[in-house]
Amino acid sequence: MDDYEVDYSDVEGRKAECPEGCGMCCLCQPEVLPEERLFFRENHHKDLVKSRTADPYFALALKKGRGSCVFLNGRRCGIYNKRPAYCRQFPYHIYVGDRVKVELDLSCRGVWTGRGNDAREEATQIVKAADGRIRDAIKEASSVYKQFYHNCRDAGVMSDQVVLRSSVSDNLAGFTDLSYLGAVMDASQMEPVMTLDGLHKNTAPDMAELEEAARSAAAESMATNDPLSAPIYCDREWNWNMFMVNESEGNVEWNVMDDEGDMIFKGESKIDSIQIKPLSPDAGKVLEDYIKVLNGRDSLMGNVFSLMDYNEYEDDMANAYYGCISTAALDLMWRASMLDHFIGVGTGAEAMKEAIIFYDMDRLDAPAIGAFV
Ligand code: SF4
Numbered sequence: 001m002d003d004y005e006v007d008y009s010d011v012e013g014r015k016a017e018c019p020e021g022c023g024m025c026c027l028c029q030p031e032v033l034p035e036e037r038l039f040f041r042e043n044h045h046k047d048l049v050k051s052r053t054a055d056p057y058f059a060l061a062l063k064k065g066r067g068s069c070v071f072l073n074g075r076r077c078g079i080y081n082k083r084p085a086y087c088r089q090f091p092y093h094i095y096v097g098d099r100v101k102v103e104l105d106l107s108c109r110g111v112w113t114g115r116g117n118d119a120r121e122e123a124t125q126i127v128k129a130a131d132g133r134i135r136d137a138i139k140e141a142s143s144v145y146k147q148f149y150h151n152c153r154d155a156g157v158m159s160d161q162v163v164l165r166s167s168v169s170d171n172l173a174g175f176t177d178l179s180y181l182g183a184v185m186d187a188s189q190m191e192p193v194m195t196l197d198g199l200h201k202n203t204a205p206d207m208a209e210l211e212e213a214a215r216s217a218a219a220e221s222m223a224t225n226d227p228l229s230a231p232i233y234c235d236r237e238w239n240w241n242m243f244m245v246n247e248s249e250g251n252v253e254w255n256v257m258d259d260e261g262d263m264i265f266k267g268e269s270k271i272d273s274i275q276i277k278p279l280s281p282d283a284g285k286v287l288e289d290y291i292k293v294l295n296g297r298d299s300l301m302g303n304v305f306s307l308m309d310y311n312e313y314e315d316d317m318a319n320a321y322y323g324c325i326s327t328a329a330l331d332l333m334w335r336a337s338m339l340d341h342f343i344g345v346g347t348g349a350e351a352m353k354e355a356i357i358f359y360d361m362d363r364l365d366a367p368a369i370g371a372f373v
């Protein structure tokens with residue numbers, strides 16, 4: 001295979017460090033690659049397990065089967081020099097779709113401090129180490145993407161991705177405004193092929209409908225009673241918070257996972273008692289910057305494609321794309337309110353930053369037609 005190009009734009013000019021006391025990514029049960037298994041088989045036989053995922057893989061055991069990795073002690077890795085490749089990669093994710101792109105995980109607090117190592121240099125080393133896996137994934141992804149584009153053309157729902165991205169880019173501030181989001185959501189449901197050109201804010205947005213869309217997007221990812229699948233939010237004091245939604249009771253329950261894998265109950269509320277709070281201009285700016293990141297992410301485009309395929313190519317690509325970005329913005333607004341409700345993060349820029357830290361790992365975890373390697 002010829003050399004492939006890698007898009008590093010997500011990490012360009014950024015820094016990343018791993019502040020002491022975090023350990024959040026050690027809750028993610030890292031996969032152990034075939035070439036890494038021998039070390040664990042010979043030295044830590046009991047700590048190598050099959051993951052409980054639909055497509056099982058070998059992984060490191062978790063404390064009590066649900067907490068952090070068994071090798072995490074005092075929030076430090078006990079096998080640092082032998083840690084699996086997936087641990088070394090964090091907070092970089094290599095997405096292979098119809099090209100290769102490095103995406104930065106904004107749930108890692110170490111990428112927000114402005115200190116640490118040059119992210120571009122670290123990402124380059126990580127790509128180099130993952131070369132074999134990337135080449136295998138390119139082969140697989142290229143046939144999946146070819147089939148997807150073929151299906152889109154057949155169904156007449158193809159749009160130009162460059163145009164979609166530049167339209168969002170030209171309207172970034174709109175995606176932080178509820179009136180504009182209301183108009184985008186309406187158009188994505190009503191117009192056969194929507195466009196952002198000339199789209200006006202909805203002067204009387206149906207707030208109940210927007211609240212419902214925001215709540216259900218956020219609740220969908222928290223709808224579990226299994227701590228293993230619950231999204232983690234590592235807060236400013238390094239607590240590992242888990243919010244789990246019980247859909248039948250309409251509750252959201254807040255727990256903190258301790259270092260031994262025990263859950264400490266902290267509180268619960270009716271999910272519909274938490275409502276979106278108006279964004280201050282500085283919170284809007286933080287959200288705008290994040291929408292810009294999402295708009296550049298191939299994994300988000302891959303998620304839109306996966307949804308289109310799931311919905312049997314009923315929606316035009318433009319509707320699916322703008323709808324997905326709008327839903328992400330609403331989800332974030334709701335999560336910021338939820339974090340303020342439980343933890344008291346306020347309603348300004350800091351609140352939106354915390355909502356992004358909570359949300360981004362979920363975002364990167366969304367199903368996509370390409371793959372992270
Ligand atoms: S999430 Fe980031 S800061 Fe936290 S332990 Fe992992 S790499 Fe370090």
Ligand code: SF4
Nearest residue numbers: 026069071072077087
């Ligand atoms: S091996 Fe080390 S770095 Fe990897 S998840 Fe376990 S404790 Fe964390």
